[in-house]
Amino acid sequence: MSIMVNIELRGCSEDELIKICKEIGLKRFRAIQLFQWVQQKAVRTWEEMKNIGERDRQTLRSRLSLYPLEKVREQRSKDGTRKYLFRLEDSETIECVLMDYARTSSRDRHTVCVSTQVGCAVGCAFCATGLEGFRRNLSVGEIVGQVLDITHLVRQEDPDFQVTNIVFMGMGEPLLNYDQVLQAIQLLNQAQGLNIGMRRMTISTCGVVPQIIQLAKDNPQVGLAVSLHASQDEVRNKLIPMNRRYPLTQLMEACQEYTQITHRRITFEVALTAENAKREEAEALAKLLKGQFGYVNLIPVNPVAGTGMERPKPELIRRFAQVLEDAGISVSSREERGADIDAACGQLRRQWEG
Numbered sequence: 449m450s451i452m453v454n455i456e457l458r459g460c461s462e463d464e465l466i467k468i469c470k471e472i473g474l475k476r477f478r479a480i481q482l483f484q485w486v487q488q489k490a491v492r493t494w495e496e497m498k499n500i501g502e503r504d505r506q507t508l509r510s511r512l513s514l515y516p517l518e519k520v521r522e523q524r525s526k527d528g529t530r531k532y533l534f535r536l537e538d539s540e541t542i543e544c545v546l547m548d549y550a551r552t553s554s555r556d557r558h559t560v561c562v563s564t565q566v567g568c569a570v571g572c573a574f575c576a577t578g579l580e581g582f583r584r585n586l587s588v589g590e591i592v593g594q595v596l597d598i599t600h601l602v603r604q605e606d607p608d609f610q611v612t613n614i615v616f617m618g619m620g621e622p623l624l625n626y627d628q629v630l631q632a633i634q635l636l637n638q639a640q641g642l643n644i645g646m647r648r649m650t651i652s653t654c655g656v657v658p659q660i661i662q663l664a665k666d667n668p669q670v671g672l673a674v675s676l677h678a679s680q681d682e683v684r685n686k687l688i689p690m691n692r693r694y695p696l697t698q699l700m701e702a703c704q705e706y707t708q709i710t711h712r713r714i715t716f717e718v719a720l721t722a723e724n725a726k727r728e729e730a731e732a733l734a735k736l737l738k739g740q741f742g743y744v745n746l747i748p749v750n751p752v753a754g755t756g757m758e759r760p761k762p763e764l765i766r767r768f769a770q771v772l773e774d775a776g777i778s779v780s781s782r783e784e785r786g787a788d789i790d791a792a793c794g795q796l797r798r799q800w801e802g
């Protein structure tokens with residue numbers, strides 16, 4: 449007698465569903481219908497899958513489990529950003545942000561910032577998630593589920609809503625949950641699913657060197673953002689403890705290898721605080737990035753209770769950018785989103801958990 453394993457439906461590709469359906473005696477077209485209900489139409493219950501009869505649904509339920517995320521809280525910013533706190537099957541909670549440009553300039557770009565872990569082991573000094581420590585990795589279905597459930601929620605108001613871009617920049621270090629994140633990317637990209645282009649997805653890492661190189665080999669289409677934040681090891685060690693394991697020299701070498709393989713520009717993220725927004729820091733950063741194929745994205749921090757970080761004055765941000773530009777480095781400044789809600793990663797969960 450074979451052991452029946454319950455598999456997470458939202459984490460299955462079309463091919464996996466075809467295989468499962470074959471095993472349980474259902475036709476291939478059932479698998480295709482099932483995949484489309486879940487990954488394209490973003491339905492959350494078996495009952496909504498209208499063209500699958502009750503008997504087949506029962507058979508499928510014996511092998512596949514469907515756990516939609518439960519929305520516990522939602523905050524809406526004046527700028528269109530929506531931040532969600534979702535509860536998982538085991539009662540852990542994660543955050544997820546929709547940066548909804550429909551209310552600002554372009555109607556066509558809807559970016560979702562997803563979480564990849566519950567908590568995070570890295571413990572960056574500026575991050576509310578890091579203060580919590582690591583709890584567990586998210587499964588493929590839980591990662592994809594965030595995009596599906598946001599799609600479902602927004603479609604209740606706007607039936608044509610479609611997520612166009614994904615950033616793996618929420619709670620957790622994506623490259624420390626590498627296999628699940630890569631599988632989630634494949635799923636989000638499937639033509640019969642949400643069909644989000646590979647080049648419209650970006651992984652943000654604090655610098656897990658071996659996985660940066662691995663990513664270049666495994667999926668050279670996906671974008672890479674590196675949370676740099678400091679240009680000297682002594683400073684970066686304090687901000688991002690991962691730097692002790694993979695110091696800047698190793699990180700910069702990995703970035704060069706990444707761009708040689710992928711030919712894609714890297715985004716170097718630099719959070720600016722009242723403390724580091726200095727001319728010397730900008731000059732050191734320009735020196736560090738010399739020869740890299742990438743650009744710097746400056747992010748003035750939102751103050752986070754418990755981290756002691758303060759936002760720099762606008763003139764300091766402008767001066768910092770100017771130093772980089774004078775050194776020939778392209779600079780963008782991340783549009784501040786959701787400043788009137790708890791937009792920084794981990795803040796909402798922290799408040800909720802009290």
Ligand code: SF4
Pocket residue numbers: 567568569570571572575576577578579618619620621654793
């Ligand atoms: S910034 Fe990212 S890597 Fe650092 S502690 Fe927060 S979630 Fe982890």
